[in-house]
Amino acid sequence: MTQDGTGTAPAQAGGPANSAEQPYPVRSVAVKVAQWIERLGSIWVEGQVTQVNLRPGTRTAFLVLRDTSADMSLSLTCDPDLLRRLPAPLTEGSRVIVYGKLQFFTGRGTLSLRVTEIRAVGIGELLARIERLKSLLTAEGLFDPRLKRALPFLPATIGLITGRASAAERDVLSVAQSRWPAVRFVIRNTAVQGPNAVPQILEALAELDRDTEVEVIVLARGGGSTEDLLPFSDEALCRAVAAARTPVVSAIGHEPDNPLLDLVADLRAATPTDAAKRIVPDAAAELAGVREMRARSAAALRGWVRREAHTIEQLRSRPVLADPLRELRHRHDEVERLRTAARRSVDHLLRGESTTTLHLREKLTAVGPAATLARGYAVVQRVAGPERHVVRSIEDAPAGSQLRIRVADGAVSAAALGTQRLTPKDTDEKRK
Structure with missing residues (x-):
């Protein structure tokens, strides 16, 4: 069905119309595809070599180049002398940059990149790329400490992404279970180096992040060379960890190793053993801490009760509390004294005024008409x-x-x- 819904392909300029009655033969399609790809020209491509097929006596070498962050690959062909002239033998896992031109083989209907130049990516170039990526992610704020999520105090379920039957897996499990036997792990074994590492880790990370029971995710592997640890500085992995809902702990390599995952993760552990110690509390130490806190709390409470009892005893021994009515009696006696003094004063005033009144009455009588x-x-x-x-x-x-x-x-x-x-x-x- 075409875009116009008629089931008939539009007629090519100068060619017959394409329809169910007039289909293109396979050779025409193959030729057209080859002609279109021919116009693309030569390109530079970077990837990781996953397969090298160089047979003696053959005139063509076959390689497979895989993307370092996605599960995609591309077939390469080249002159065997190109591989022999390389300064170092090309092996599986090597990071390379190739220059070539895409070719579509009409006979087999396959696509490959015909390579004319191969450059190995050295450690210096890899480190420089990591530094450029680090600067980019820093500018975007992915390493901002304010974005770090807090780890749960006692996670019931821990997600673990590590290599199958690796020493890192044994270290994390043994140390965590010895510290807190009730802890449960959901383990996802993936490749931890090579071209398959990043796609598998991304898939496992997404799966554990969707699991609502997983409270923290640990990415763990042992130490290794810079090339071995390259997947943990991959941009896609760093962005996935930053976007994860669940807190992520990075436990990659040993103390000197510092991939970009350490900077974007919510917690960076020096080793897988250190990660287990920092995620899972020690049951014995926590119980000892609880006992110590209970003892200190009891001692503090007893001390507080003693101090308060002593204060109460001091208050009770004070005169105002030892004999509460004493002040009332004292005030009663004072009131009686004041009442007696008031009575005396009033009586004295009345007697004085009575005498004065009597004298005035006598004077008035003496000078009044009746006396006259x-x-x-x-x-x-x-x-x-x-x-x-x-x-x-x-x-x-x-x-x-x-x-x-x-x-x-x-x-x-x-x-x-x-x-x-x-x-x-x-x-x-x-x-x-």
Whole structure:
């Protein structure tokens, strides 16, 4: 079925239409493919040699070049003298850069790269590439410590990626199980060097990362040469570890080895044994720590109780707590003294005021009208109807006026018979 849904291929310019009734023969397709590939020209390709087939007496050598990060390969052909002229023999696992041109063999329908130049990738070039990749990943932030995920204190299930029946696997399992026998491992054995290492490790990492029971993943292998450890500096592996949901521990090689995986992993262990020690706590040491903490906690609690009891005893021995009513009695006595003093002061004030009042009353009595009347004086009032007027002068009581004379023990009604004005002689006698 073609793009237009008719099942008929569009007619080629200048050629017959292609359809079920007019199909292309195999030779035409093979020739067209060969012609198209011929136009690609020569290219440089890098990879790892996985197969070398150089038979004596043959005019062509066959090789297989594999991608270092993916499960893909390419067939190579070259002149046997090209391999013989190399400075060092080409062996399986060698990293090379080849220059050649793609060829499509119409007879067999196969594709291969006809190589005219082969360059071995030396250790210096590999290290330089690792440094360039390191700078790139650093700029992207894959090595940022803030991205590191914390490892669980006591993982119940640990994922382990390592070589089959390797010393690294034995070290991790033996050390971890001796420290915490209940720990469980999910092991994925992969190639740890060579062209198949990276694809297999990526597959195992993805599988363990999907497993919800796996709490931490360990990538472990023993030491080796720089070429042996190249898979653990692969860009695809570094990015996969950075993107993983589960914390990843790198336990590659020995202390001097430092592939890029160590920088991107959440924890870098010096050796596989060190990884087991740092992931799984020592049961005996943890129990001893718990016992020590319990003893220290009990001692601290007892010390705190003793201090508080001593403080309470000191508080109880103080006078205010030994005899709580003492202050009340003291205040009661003071209140009584103040009440007595207040009473004395009030009584003294009342007596003084009573005496003063008595003296004032006596003075008032002595100078009052009643006392004057008692000494023989009288108050004369003229009665004019209902009103009474005190007679102060003879003009106030003319003859015939009705008078009321008030004395000490009563009053006398009288009438004025007449008036007589006093002479100076009478005034002097009165004074005498």
